[in-house]
Structure formats: structure tokens, C-alpha cells
Amino acid sequence: DQQVKQNSPSLSVQEGRISILNCDYTNSMFDYFLWYKKYPAEGPTFLISISSIKDKNEDGRFTVFLNKSAKHLSLHIVPSQPGDSAVYFCAASPGFYQLTFGKGTKLSVIP
Amino acid sequence: DAGVTQSPTHLIKTRGQQVTLRCSPKSGHDTVSWYQQALGQGPQFIFQYYEEEERQRGNFPDRFSGHQFPNYSSELNVNALLLGDSALYLCASSLYSLTGELFFGEGSRLTVL
Numbered sequence: 001d002q003q004v005k006q007n008s009p010s011l012s013v014q015e016g017r018i019s020i021l022n023c024d025y026t027n028s029m030f031d032y033f034l035w036y037k038k039y040p041a042e043g044p045t046f047l048i049s050i051s052s053i054k055d056k057n058e059d060g061r062f063t064v065f066l067n068k069s070a071k072h073l074s075l076h077i078v079p080s081q082p083g084d085s086a087v088y089f090c091a092a093s094p095g096f097y098q099l100t101f102g103k104g105t106k107l108s109v110i111p
Numbered sequence: 112d113a114g115v116t117q118s119p120t121h122l123i124k125t126r127g128q129q130v131t132l133r134c135s136p137k138s139g140h141d142t143v144s145w146y147q148q149a150l151g152q153g154p155q156f157i158f159q160y161y162e163e164e165e166r167q168r169g170n171f172p173d174r175f176s177g178h179q180f181p182n183y184s185s186e187l188n189v190n191a192l193l194l195g196d197s198a199l200y201l202c203a204s205s206l207y208s209l210t211g212e213l214f215f216g217e218g219s220r221l222t223v224l
Contacts, residue, residue: 004153034212043115043201043215044154089153098144098167099213101153 003027004092006102015111019077023090023102026071030092034099035064035075038087047088048075080109113138115216117202123222124192132187132219136204142166143185144213145177146201154201160185161207189221197223 005024013019021035031052036044050057050064050073057064063076077084090102116135124130136143142161146154156169160179179185183204189196199220203213 006153036215041217043203043217046212046214049212091153098156098159098169099154100156101146103151103153 001026002102003030004090004100004102006088006090006105008105009103010106010108012108012110013080015082015109016079019075019080019084019107019109021075021077021088021090021105021107023073023075024071025073025092027092027094027100028071029094030100031095032093033064033066033073034091034093035062036089036091036101037084038089038104044089077107080107082109082111085109115202115204115214117200117216117219119219120217121220121222123224125224126192126194128192128223129188129190130192130221132189132200132202132221134185134187134202134204134216136183136185136202137214140204140206140214141183142205142207143179143183144203144205145185145187146203146215147171148199148201148218150198157187192223194223197221 034049035047038044048062066073087104087106089104091099118133144159145157148154158168159166163179174190176188199218201218202216
């Protein structure tokens with residue numbers, strides 16, 4: 001029973017264009033959502049988060065959107081850069097610190 | 112400022128053996144969580160330690176156990192290893208008072224033959 005789903009295993013985007021990574025969840029108890037980025041041979045690195053009381057959070061080139069009614073969130077990267085090429089994990093928490101992760105989406109930004 | 116450090120980085124064991132993995136949290140952090148990441152999957156929560164006690168546990172058998180020391184470092188022990196235990200084991204540290212944001216180490220890659 002996958003409570004956090006990232007249905008796109010991979011995504012390719014031209015440098016300078018927008019990257020949109022999607023994530024769906026099923027557990028209504030989740031109220032805090034995070035995106036992590038992972039390079040090969042490294043641990044995941046926190047990127048951006050959003051709580052359920054908001055529908056948008058921005059940090060530089062990264063914006064996360066939350067649609068609670070659809071149980072859907074997305075990460076927008078604008079403009080995309082080659083250094084953004086990595087695996088992106090969506091994660092969710094019921095507020096008790098335990099994170100549930102999706103399977104990840106591998107983003108390739110083509111120069 | 113040292114981040115989360117894990118040891119060993121790689122190890123190979125055979126079925127039935129036991130393994131101990133170690134983790135030192137980021138300076139200032141008091142909580143350690145362990146995650147298992149199988150190939151092609153996202154990290155899966157094993158358990159969390161705070162004040163030397165297991166506070167939360169995911170859906171893992173009792174073969175998986177842990178410990179947290181007074182200096183906040185932690186160990187993950189896995190007994191009676193199975194082939195399916197082959198995975199990257201990630202340690203993450205945080206402040207217990209804050210929700211969500213975890214700082215991960217680079218992981219320990221365990222291969223069970």
C-alpha cells in the first residue's frame with residue numbers, strides 16, 4: 001500500500017525550461033510535505049517543504065504547490081539547470097516526524 | 112560543522128549473520144532516525160530514537176533493533192540477515208522539537224549473500 005506515489009520514474013527537461021515533478025498521497029493524516037534531492041552516492045538533501053495550512057511555498061528557483069482536495073503536490077524548478085539533475089523524492093508526515101517517501105523521480109536537465 | 116556521519120560505508124555479510132551500523136548525528140541534533148532504501152525504492156522508515164529510547168517504529172520485524180547513546184550517536188543492529196535485507200541504510204538526524212526536516216548521512220550499503 002503505497003501512501004506516497006510518484007508516478008513518473010524519470011523526466012527530461014531542457015536547460016532553462018521549467019521542470020515539474022508530481023506527487024500524490026492517499027493518507028489524509030499527512031499534514032507536512034517535503035521534497036528531497038539525491039545525488040548518486042550521497043544521502044538525500046532537504047530541498048523545500050510545505051505545511052497543509054498553505055497551498056504554495058517558494059524558495060528561489062523552487063516552488064512547491066499543494067492541492068489538499070486532490071491530495072496532490074508538485075515541485076516546480078524554474079529555470080532548470082544541469083546541476084539540478086538528480087533523483088527527487090517526495091515525502092509526507094503526519095506531524096510525528098516519521099516520513100513516508102515516494103519512489104522518486106529521476107530528473108535529467110539537458111544542456 | 113560536521114554533518115551526519117555513518118560507518119561503515121559498504122559491507123558484505125552472509126545470510127544468518129548479524130550486522131551493526133553506526134551513526135553520528137549533526138552537531139546540535141538530539142534525534143536519530145533510521146531508514147532502509149532498497150534498490151529503486153524510496154527510503155522506508157525503520158525507527159526513531161530520542162533520549163536513548165525508541166520513540167517510533169515502522170513496519171520492520173524485531174530482527175531490527177537499535178540503540179542511542181548519551182552523546183546522541185546511534186547504532187542499528189540487524190540479526191539473522193536475509194537476502195532481502197540488502198539495501199542502503201540511511202541515518203537521519205534532527206531536533207525532536209522540529210517537524211519534518213531531516214539531515215541524512217551518505218548511508219551504509221549492506222549486501223547480503
